[in-house]
Structure formats: C-alpha cells, structure tokens
Amino acid sequence: GNSVTQMEGPVTLSEEAFLTINCTYTATGYPSLFWYVQYPGEGLQLLLKATKADDKGSNKGFEATYRKETTSFHLEKGSVQVSDSAVYFCALSEWGAQKLVFGQGTRLTINP
Amino acid sequence: KAGVTQTPRYLIKTRGQQVTLSCSPISGHRSVSWYQQTPGQGLQFLFEYFSETQRNKGNFPGRFSGRQFSNSRSEMNVSTLELGDSALYLCASSLEIAGGGEQYFGPGTRLTVT
Numbered sequence: 229g230n231s232v233t234q235m236e237g238p239v240t241l242s243e244e245a246f247l248t249i250n251c252t253y254t255a256t257g258y259p260s261l262f263w264y265v266q267y268p269g270e271g272l273q274l275l276l277k278a279t280k281a282d283d284k285g286s287n288k289g290f291e292a293t294y295r296k297e298t299t300s301f302h303l304e305k306g307s308v309q310v311s312d313s314a315v316y317f318c319a320l321s322e323w324g325a326q327k328l329v330f331g332q333g334t335r336l337t338i339n340p
Numbered sequence: 341k342a343g344v345t346q347t348p349r350y351l352i353k354t355r356g357q358q359v360t361l362s363c364s365p366i367s368g369h370r371s372v373s374w375y376q377q378t379p380g381q382g383l384q385f386l387f388e389y390f391s392e393t394q395r396n397k398g399n400f401p402g403r404f405s406g407r408q409f410s411n412s413r414s415e416m417n418v419s420t421l422e423l424g425d426s427a428l429y430l431c432a433s434s435l436e437i438a439g440g441g442e443q444y445f446g447p448g449t450r451l452t453v454t
C-alpha cells in the first residue's frame with residue numbers, strides 16, 4: 229500500500245539555522261504531496277502542496293519539490309524562527325480519493 | 341469564511357460506553373474525512389464521506405462508524421469504548437477535486453477513555 233516515511237525526530241536547531249526535513253513516499257499512480265504543521269493543542273494546518281512531478285510548493289519561507297525520480301518531498305527553510313517550533317507531517321493524497329496517508333511526524337524545536 | 345469546527349473539544353468516557361463526535365465542514369465543502377491521532381500510531385485515516393455516502397474506509401473495527409447529513413455536517417460514533425480509543429480525533433473537509441485536493445482540519449476532539 230501507499231506509505232510516507234519521514235526523518236526521525238526530534239530536531240533541535242538554533243534560530244536562523246537552515247532546516248531540512250526529509251520525506252520519501254511509496255505510491256501507485258500520481259499522488260499529490262503535502263506538508264502539514266501542527267502547533268501545540270491545535271489541529272493540522274496545510275503548509276504547502278505539490279500536485280505533480282517537479283512542482284515546487286512554497287509558503288512562509290518553506291519550500292518542497294516533488295521529485296518523482298527519488299520519490300521524495302523534502303521540506304526546507306533557509307532561516308528558521310522560534311515561531312516555527314511545531315510538529316511537521318508529510319502526507320500524500322491517493323489519486324481519486326480524499327484520503328491522506330501521513331508520515332510519523334517530525335517535532336521541530338527552535339532555540340533563540 | 342469559518343473554518344472546520346468540532347464539538348466537543350474534550351471528552352472523558354468510561355470503558356464500555358459509546359461516544360458521538362460532531363464536525364461542521366467549511367461552507368461549500370462536501371467531503372468530510374476523519375482521522376485518529378495517537379502517539380503510538382500517528383495519524384490514521386478512519387473514513388470519508390461525500391454527499392451522505394461513505395466513500396472510503398480505513399482499517400478500523402466496526403465499533404467505529406460515521407454518517408454525514410444533507411448539510412455536509414458529519415458525526416462519528418465509537419461504541420463499546422476501549423482504553424486504546426483514547427486519542428485526538430480530527431475532522432477535515434475539502435472541495436471535491438480529482439486526484440485529491442488539500443484538506444482543512446478542525447482543532448480536534450480529545451477523547452480520554454478511563
């Protein structure tokens with residue numbers, strides 16, 4: 229079946245550091261790919277998405293590129309802030325289904 | 341435009357009881373999905389409803405059920421609660437887009453089973 233694998237956490241960085249959270253997927257067909265973020269005590273918020281190969285999703289300084297050849301969708305940000313501290317989930321949406329398959333989540337902590 | 345709302349936000353139940361959770365989607369969204377979030381299993385898909393019909397179902401026992409009303413509001417029910425049902429239950433709504441559009445999540449209902 230379809231699956232998503234994220235890098236193990238937690239990840240701790242200093243403010244203004246460069247961030248990469250790795251995400252790879254296994255899927256049949258042509259899934260859409262997403263990054264969601266969850267702040268403490270809240271539901272999930274969509275951070276960015278990409279719907280086809282080579283698409284780049286971006287939002288709030290975060291970026292991720294849909295790489296079909298490596299089945300990856302790594303999340304990057306050039307300079308993180310304390311307010312970016314949260315849990316980040318990579319997910320795919322199976323073609324033709326409104327169903328998300330999530331990775332296990334990566335807890336990110338940014339220290340001032 | 342109001343977001344996805346879920347009620348109640350917190351719930352404490354005893355083993356063996358049943359519980360009903362409610363979700364109101366974003367206006368105009370006709371697809372509603374439910375997810376269970378636990379520290380051990382992460383985020384798992386429960387089921388999805390569209391136009392009052394269940395279209396997809398995850399790998400959960402029959403104690404977990406749901407329904408959707410004509411105004412797209414949805415409820416999920418868990419009968420004969422077990423300790424392992426303690427979790428954050430998230431509802432998400434989306435527009436119907438072929439290939440899967442983004443889903444918008446509510447704040448969740450935190451269910452504790454004692």
